[in-house]
Amino acid sequence: MTDARSTDVDGADPLQGDPRVEAYFGAAWPAVLGFHDxxxxxxxxxxxxGPREFSRLWERHLLNSAAVVPFLPDTGRIIDLGSGAGLPGVVVAAxxxxxxxxxxxxxxxxxxxLSEVVAELRLSNVVVRRGRAQDVHGDLIGDAVTVRAVASLDKLYRWAMPLLARGGTFVALKGSKAEAEVEDARHLGRKLGAGPATVLDAPTIEGVDVTRVVRVVREAVPGVR
Known part of the structure; x- marks a missing residue:
């Protein structure tokens, strides 16, 4: 499998062929490259x-998705909420x-x-499930929940917290308004059993903008002592 097309109306992806990208992904590189293709x-x-995204697939989408990995468990179940194109879930699985x-x-x-991607990349650790978070509350429980570019933090708390076991980790990829969202959602998060939210910088490779991550541990399950 090759990654021949790397251009769009904005030109070539500046990270295309950069050996630092392959080194960053390590053993996951074949699967991540295949996903890129x-x-x-x-x-x-x-x-x-979108057509303008091809010149920044590595930085804005794939490396950005990989930035959540250091905040996730190595084993257990990770739920990618609103997975869309598979970002960050496919990268996380790889x-x-x-x-x-x-x-x-x-x-x-x-x-x-997503099912086609999983089959093509032979990601045996992935389950594709159709539904909204609200549809699987009480049915699907994970050790971590990831989310990227889906909704404001107050909505995400309502969707994600019921999917987490006590002690589970919620990790959201956020932008420049992360602190404001954290403050706005603080009281709701506490009501839903969330611990204090931390806004963290998540670097990948030099020269690439640092990703901002909101990390929350579910400290309590409402109604359970």
Whole structure:
């Protein structure tokens, strides 16, 4: 599998062929490269990636997704909430092969895509499940929940906290307004059993913008002592 197409209207991806990217992903590199190639070939056609994103797939999407990995457990179940194109869930699955990664996505066309990606990349630790978070509350429980570019933190707490076991970790990829969102959602998070939220910088490789991550541990399950 090759990654021949790396250009769009904005030009070539500056990280295309950069050996630091392969070194960063290590043993996960074949799967991550394969995922990149699938996004390049089919992402725009299937409404998953905008045409202007191809020149920044590595930095804005794949490395950005990988930035959550240091905050996740090495084993257990990780739920990727609203998985969409598979970001960050597919990258997480490739980098944490001993964990079960559930790609939870409500749209059928996207779950079809995710199933094809999982089969193509032979990611045996992945389960693709169609549904909203609210649909699986009380049915699906994980050791960690990841989420990227889905909704504001107050909504994410309502969706994610019921999916976490006590002591489980919620990790959200956020931007420049992370601290404000944390403050706005603080009281709701506490009501739902969330511990204090921490905004963390998550670097990947030199020269790439640092990703901002909100990390929360579920300290209590409401109604359970």
């Amino acid at each position: 699938l996004l390049v070939r089919q992402g725009e056609l299937r409404g998953l990636v 980098m944490i092969p001993e964990a079960e990664v559930v790609l939870l996505e409500p749209m059928e066309r996207r779950t079809d895509w």
